[in-house]
Amino acid sequence: MTQSAKTILVVEDEPSLAIVLCEYLAQAGFQTHIIANGLDVIGWVKKHNPDLLILDLMLPNRDGLDIYRELRTFSQVPVVMATARVDEIDRLLGLELGADDYICKPYSPREVVARIKNVLRRTVEVTAQHGLRINDEQMKATFDGNELTLTPAEFRLLSFFNQHSGQVFNRDQLMQKIYADHRLVTDRTIDSHIKNLRKKLQDAAPDNEYIKSIYGVGYRFTL
CATH class of the missing domain: 3.40.50.2300 (Response regulator)
Structure with a gap:
């Protein structure tokens, strides 16, 4: 561009x-x-x-x-x-x-x-690193040209992580980004979204761990 x-x-x-x-x-x-x-x-x-x-x-x-x-x-x-x-x-x-x-x-x-x-x-x-492409308008994410099958919550989570690569966020912060209506969800819900997103990214790139758990704090996404 x-x-x-x-x-x-x-x-x-x-x-x-x-x-x-x-x-x-x-x-x-x-x-x-x-x-x-x-x-x-x-x-x-x-x-x-x-x-x-x-x-x-x-x-x-x-x-x-x-x-x-x-x-x-x-x-x-x-x-x-x-x-x-x-x-x-x-x-x-x-x-x-x-x-x-x-x-x-x-x-x-x-x-x-x-x-x-x-x-x-x-x-x-x-956005360009490791072939990750995110289209917020269409809510689509691809990795090396292959579309990732994500739920709406997983997509919002990945899009937010992508914009803030390297930063650490706790569960409450991630919850606010995933659910704009401020619904009540538990930490287990966030952990479940992280687990599923992490698996889908690892399936696309088995040799890399993009989402890391920071003990006692939260999660960090690094490309």
Whole structure:
């Protein structure tokens, strides 16, 4: 894929800032679209499937955190969160939301472009390793061209793991990612999903162990 094929959605209600940033992104070969109203974001993402979002936290009519949480119920598109307060970034990290990067305003558009390239590069590298391909829109995953037969919960689990390769997550965190409706399930349910997904990955690549148990903590997925 070329950079020119990638679309960046800039969710920002300061017109001058959004326009300048989009000019820098266009110079770097990206396509851009600006949304200023928080209520318009989810529908646009579902319709156009952008390659990355720059998501401001303070938006008219809907908070950026609410948008991010709903976004993660149906998509793993990379998100760079923007805030005007440094201490807000610390709070976001404490919430373990899993955003791909954070930037503090006022920021350098040139630096933002560099960060976006880095995030997209990481995303491509993670997805391309060992032949794993994930299509969130169609909820399909293939390994070396062979489709993996996954339940919806297993697919959401693999998609989340794939976006956060190398990170350790406990059962509660994984539960929230698998079940967006916050239903009550036991640790055994999560363990069962992990066991089944691990077996299907090992069937596709017998010489590798992609999901590892971290004693007393949870699980880590590594490609």
